Amino acid sequence: MSVLRLDGVTKSFGGFMAVDHVSLQIAQGEMRGLIGSNGAGKSTLLHLIYGQLNATSGTILFDGSDVTRMAAPERARRGMGLVFQITSVFPGLTVEENLLLGALPKETRTRLGVDLDEVERMLELVDLGDVRRRHAAHLSHGQQQWLEIGMVLLAHPKLLLLDEPTSGMTRAESHRTAALLRDLRDARATDAMIVVEHNIEFIRLVSDRVTVMHRGAVLADGGIDEVQASPAVQDAYLGRLH
Amino acid sequence: MSPADGAADDPATQGTSVEEAVRSSAGAVRRLGRGRPNRRLLIVELTLLALLIIIPLVTNDAFLVDRLGRFFLLAIFAMSVDLIWGYGGLFTFGHAVFFGGAAYVVGILTTRDWGFLPIPFWPALLAGVAFAALLALATSFFVFYGRGALRGVEFAVVTLAVAVIAERIANAGGQVTGGQNGILMNARLEIAGVAFHRGFAFYAFTASLLVVVYLGLKRFLRARPGLLIRGVRENEDRVGLLGYDAPRVKRRTFVLSAAIAGLAGGLFYVHDGIVSPSAVGVAASTLVLLWVVLGGRGTLAGPIVGAVLLSYLTAVLSGRLLDTWLVVVGITLVVVILLMPAGIFGFLEQDER
Numbered sequence: 001m002s003v004l005r006l007d008g009v010t011k012s013f014g015g016f017m018a019v020d021h022v023s024l025q026i027a028q029g030e031m032r033g034l035i036g037s038n039g040a041g042k043s044t045l046l047h048l049i050y051g052q053l054n055a056t057s058g059t060i061l062f063d064g065s066d067v068t069r070m071a072a073p074e075r076a077r078r079g080m081g082l083v084f085q086i087t088s089v090f091p092g093l094t095v096e097e098n099l100l101l102g103a104l105p106k107e108t109r110t111r112l113g114v115d116l117d118e119v120e121r122m123l124e125l126v127d128l129g130d131v132r133r134r135h136a137a138h139l140s141h142g143q144q145q146w147l148e149i150g151m152v153l154l155a156h157p158k159l160l161l162l163d164e165p166t167s168g169m170t171r172a173e174s175h176r177t178a179a180l181l182r183d184l185r186d187a188r189a190t191d192a193m194i195v196v197e198h199n200i201e202f203i204r205l206v207s208d209r210v211t212v213m214h215r216g217a218v219l220a221d222g223g224i225d226e227v228q229a230s231p232a233v234q235d236a237y238l239g240r241l242h
Numbered sequence: 243m244s245p246a247d248g249a250a251d252d253p254a255t256q257g258t259s260v261e262e263a264v265r266s267s268a269g270a271v272r273r274l275g276r277g278r279p280n281r282r283l284l285i286v287e288l289t290l291l292a293l294l295i296i297i298p299l300v301t302n303d304a305f306l307v308d309r310l311g312r313f314f315l316l317a318i319f320a321m322s323v324d325l326i327w328g329y330g331g332l333f334t335f336g337h338a339v340f341f342g343g344a345a346y347v348v349g350i351l352t353t354r355d356w357g358f359l360p361i362p363f364w365p366a367l368l369a370g371v372a373f374a375a376l377l378a379l380a381t382s383f384f385v386f387y388g389r390g391a392l393r394g395v396e397f398a399v400v401t402l403a404v405a406v407i408a409e410r411i412a413n414a415g416g417q418v419t420g421g422q423n424g425i426l427m428n429a430r431l432e433i434a435g436v437a438f439h440r441g442f443a444f445y446a447f448t449a450s451l452l453v454v455v456y457l458g459l460k461r462f463l464r465a466r467p468g469l470l471i472r473g474v475r476e477n478e479d480r481v482g483l484l485g486y487d488a489p490r491v492k493r494r495t496f497v498l499s500a501a502i503a504g505l506a507g508g509l510f511y512v513h514d515g516i517v518s519p520s521a522v523g524v525a526a527s528t529l530v531l532l533w534v535v536l537g538g539r540g541t542l543a544g545p546i547v548g549a550v551l552l553s554y555l556t557a558v559l560s561g562r563l564l565d566t567w568l569v570v571v572g573i574t575l576v577v578v579i580l581l582m583p584a585g586i587f588g589f590l591e592q593d594e595r
């Protein structure tokens with residue numbers, strides 16, 4: 001069963017079709033890259049998936065249920081985890097407290113606890129053990145991004161959405177981020193991931209399969225080499241990078 | 243770590259080592275959150291506690307002690323504002339509505355001769371606290387929910403408006419609120435014939451209440467709700483996108499804060515002997531913000547010291563410098579805030595670098 005399935009998802013602002021009848025499926029265990037030039041609609045599509053925006057038409061099935069009209073926090077409770085392009089952590093809280101906010105049960109009435117061992121393992125995985133008591137505001141940009149990934153993963157999302165995770169990162173930081181995401185996949189920290197990026201090099205490091213968007217619609221879909229070889233894609237997007 | 247510290251409550255983990263145990267949420271927050279002993283805070287707390295005990299022992303000035311007892315109720319009010327503003331990031335310009343509003347309820351219930359009224363003081367105080375909490379709950383549904391949920395300045399403006407309206411209502415309430423004259427309180431603080439309405443007994447009562455409210459709030463803030471409300475202050479959208487119900491977090495904190503303000507207010511004005519429209523107004527709501535800023539936002543202990551110091555300074559100076567005391571208080575505030583922008587106790591919130 002697919003983790004996420006979009007059917008004819010469309011978003012229009014006035015007459016402008018930001019996302020135009022997009023259909024796609026993300027399978028269990030998949031790391032999907034979502035690429036496209038600026039204005040191709042990939043960020044809008046991401047907003048539609050996690051619920052910041054509501055689709056004009058079409059349906060979004062997540063983990064078997066229709067979430068098309070649900071608010072973002074409700075989708076989050078059902079297992080969507082979002083890592084923003086501009087890091088979104090809790091600046092005035094310590095690294096530990098940030099991770100704990102990811103790990104705590106989301107429902108008040110539950111008697112569930114927190115697996116502190118898991119928090120410790122995540123602290124090591126995102127390599128923030130040395131700065132665990134520092135306020136997040138005092139971390140480097142890369143560290144904040146890793147903290148956000150760790151925090152979101154501690155909520156055990158079924159689907160992890162990453163919006164341009166390497167923007168503003170140095171090349172070395174990008175490579176570490178890619179390695180981290182691969183580790184997380186291997187550790188089965190989440191069922192599936194969607195990475196929105198325009199850094200092709202990074203996408204190549206982390207995804208099995210890419211979806212290319214152009215003018216709000218899906219232009220191509222497949223393995224990265226296959227997609228990169230497609231004339232339409234080269235014409236519309238990749239060609240311009242070189 | 244001691245084995246008793248946050249025991250494993252999941253049967254599946256029985257038999258594993260303590261380190262591997264799944265902890266209760268509260269236990270986890272205590273351990274990983276601010277749970278580790280904070281030496282600076284401990285020193286501050288012990289010093290304040292020592293002062294609380296020593297002052298009445300070294301003086302026999304019943305008037306001074308009585309006055310300090312009043313300031314402790316103001317300190318509780320300041321803590322209630324610190325909870326919602328310092329920890330929750332919700333800047334409120336109208337918290338006196340809860341402080342004074344509860345006092346009005348107490349006044350009406352204990353002095354009016356209508357129907358089943360008057361009722362004794364303690365049930366009336368309970369009703370006052372409930373009134374404050376319900377008022378906050380009702381307000382919550384208008385300001386924290388839906389697409390039009392208010393944040394930041396918008397919230398501040400609404401609370402300001404509420405304070406202005408409350409003062410008008412108190413002024414125009416005729417026989418119910420006593421209009422401009424307010425209500426003369428006739429209740430006395432006593433339980434089973436033991437009075438603590440004045441002097442040393444009053445001091446002992448309010449000092450104990452101060453300690454109880456402080457410890458209760460500290461406990462609240464160090465558990466799950468405290469971490470969540472600080473999360474809302476730092477990044478409300480993120481709290482929602484992690485799957486929490488952020489409006490509910492704010493609603494609960496606001497209601498708790500209002501109830502505490504109501505408790506302090508009901509006691510304060512009964513001791514004062516009168517409650518008048520300014521009790522629920524903008525001036526009273528602003529004054530408490532100064533105490534919090536002076537002591538240090540988000541430190542809990544800071545606002546206590548801010549409230550007591552500034553109230554004491556005001557009391558002493560207004561007696562000696564009839565015309566200029568307000569100027570002196572103002573200059574003192576400006577100087578302290580310039581030198582210590584995070585407040586007197588701002589150092590409690592610095593992290594380890």
